[in-house]
Amino acid sequence: MLRRLYITVLGVLLTYVASAEVLVGATDTARYMSLLEGRRVALLVNHTAMYSAEEHVVDMLHREGVNIVGIFAPEHGFRGAVEAGYDVKDDVDAKTGIPILSLYNGNTKRPTDAVMQSFDVLIVDMQDVGLRFYTYYISMLRMIDACADFGREVIVLDRPNPNGHYVDGPILDMRYKSGVGHIPVPVVHGLTMGEIAMMSIGEGWAKRATVTVVRCRNYDHNTHYTLPIAPSPNLATQHSIYLYPSLCLFEGTVVSVGRGTEAPFEVYGHPAMRGREYSFVPESVAAASKPPYMGERCYGVDLRDMAEEEIWREGFNLEYVIDAYRDLAMGEKFFKPMFEKLVGVAWVREMIIEGRSAEEIEACWSEDVEQYKVLRRRYLLYEE
Numbered sequence: 001m002l003r004r005l006y007i008t009v010l011g012v013l014l015t016y017v018a019s020a021e022v023l024v025g026a027t028d029t030a031r032y033m034s035l036l037e038g039r040r041v042a043l044l045v046n047h048t049a050m051y052s053a054e055e056h057v058v059d060m061l062h063r064e065g066v067n068i069v070g071i072f073a074p075e076h077g078f079r080g081a082v083e084a085g086y087d088v089k090d091d092v093d094a095k096t097g098i099p100i101l102s103l104y105n106g107n108t109k110r111p112t113d114a115v116m117q118s119f120d121v122l123i124v125d126m127q128d129v130g131l132r133f134y135t136y137y138i139s140m141l142r143m144i145d146a147c148a149d150f151g152r153e154v155i156v157l158d159r160p161n162p163n164g165h166y167v168d169g170p171i172l173d174m175r176y177k178s179g180v181g182h183i184p185v186p187v188v189h190g191l192t193m194g195e196i197a198m199m200s201i202g203e204g205w206a207k208r209a210t211v212t213v214v215r216c217r218n219y220d221h222n223t224h225y226t227l228p229i230a231p232s233p234n235l236a237t238q239h240s241i242y243l244y245p246s247l248c249l250f251e252g253t254v255v256s257v258g259r260g261t262e263a264p265f266e267v268y269g270h271p272a273m274r275g276r277e278y279s280f281v282p283e284s285v286a287a288a289s290k291p292p293y294m295g296e297r298c299y300g301v302d303l304r305d306m307a308e309e310e311i312w313r314e315g316f317n318l319e320y321v322i323d324a325y326r327d328l329a330m331g332e333k334f335f336k337p338m339f340e341k342l343v344g345v346a347w348v349r350e351m352i353i354e355g356r357s358a359e360e361i362e363a364c365w366s367e368d369v370e371q372y373k374v375l376r377r378r379y380l381l382y383e384e
Contacts, residue, residue: 022225025157025194025214026050026057026125032155032214035121036066042119044072044103044143046136047080048127048229049157057125057157062096069119072111074126074139075104076232083288084234103139110142116150124156127231128193129241130163132172133180133248133342136231137196141182141206144197148207156213158194158381160225162241166190167373168316169245170365172344180341186369187344188245188316190221190376199379213381220383233287234264242308246317252339255324256282256298260291268320269300273327278302300324318348318358325352 025031026049043049043058051060061068071078077088078100088102101111110116122143126136140156147154169187183205185191191199194213200206219225230236235244240263247265250257258267260282267280276299282291301320325334335349343349351361377384 020218022219023217024159039120040069042070043123045125049125071100073102075135110146121153127159130161138182144209145207148209154211156194160219161192164221170345171368176340178341240265242311249321252336252342256292259288266304267302269298271296273299
């Protein structure tokens with residue numbers, strides 16, 4: 001009850017009318033351009049690293065004569081067009097001629113020694129959505145480790161966390177550490193990329209590299225920040241970003257979360273769900289070439305009309321997964337091994353199978369989350 005009340009109060013505090021425009025770290029060039037003079041610069045960036053509405057940070061730095069020797073690409077690629085989970089290939093940026101090296105191709109988790117020796121400072125700029133299973137922060141932390149090993153400096157150009165106004169969900173049991181869960185934080189961790197870097201180094205989860213965070217301006221963790229660019233192909237709307245913490249768990253089940261439709265992560269369904277008026281048929285699209293149940297009619301739930309205030313009030317909500325689990329009555333077959341990697345613990349699956357309610361399950365992580373909040377405050381760069 002207290003957690004629900006806390007999120008409700010936050011929902012009231014969040015506002016669409018900001019007293020001043022939020023300025024991302026990339027715009028504060030006075031803080032970092034001098035750190036690049038006479039140095040070989042590499043960037044870990046993607047399509048979200050915009051310096052302005054019209055210009056990417058790579059293009060701005062190239063225009064200013066910065067010696068950019070390479071671009072590292074995370075999941076979805078430098079241009080953000082590669083499907084989730086698909087390998088990203090090495091490439092060359094057509095506009096600048098700068099080589100692009102993949103950090104997401106199934107084999108490469110960090111660059112070779114020769115590549116690490118080819119630059120002096122790494123700039124990191126990617127729009128995160130504040131969830132433990134969203135992989136951009138993992139690429140950043142692996143690069144921080146590599147930079148620590150080679151004495152390279154790191155500059156994080158920070159961006160707001162659209163889900164930064166609350167913390168919720170189980171803390172990762174490190175036995176389930178994977179490519180979608182790297183550090184022991186809740187599902188909804190309430191940190192920006194800069195704060196993740198600081199916490200990970202401070203807690204020993206990442207090696208102690210020299211890291212400078214260029215902060216956002218006019219931002220705190222209660223600021224309502226609308227992303228100007230979709231952070232990944234299947235998170236096309238702000239609404240889907242708010243539902244993503246809860247609906248992404250379906251990726252570890254037999255249920256479709258709407259990939260291959262016009263509303264991924266805003267709907268869910270399965271061909272065998274019963275008594276549902278809403279239905280959809282996944283098709284091959286650019287963002288999902290082979291979606292689950294392609295060409296089959298799935299019956300389920302459409303959440304597109306759900307008010308954002310209601311999503312904030314509910315927070316990380318297990319009721320959707322429990323609804324589908326009970327409807328399909330498949331027992332263990334409902335779940336896939338990915339479920340534990342996403343939720344981060346074994347006991348959530350076990351309690352769902354036992355018939356426990358969402359409220360009963362959520363109560364089991366509340367004390368851990370409160371302890372995490374105390375730890376989190378030590379690393380916050382912005383007011384709560």
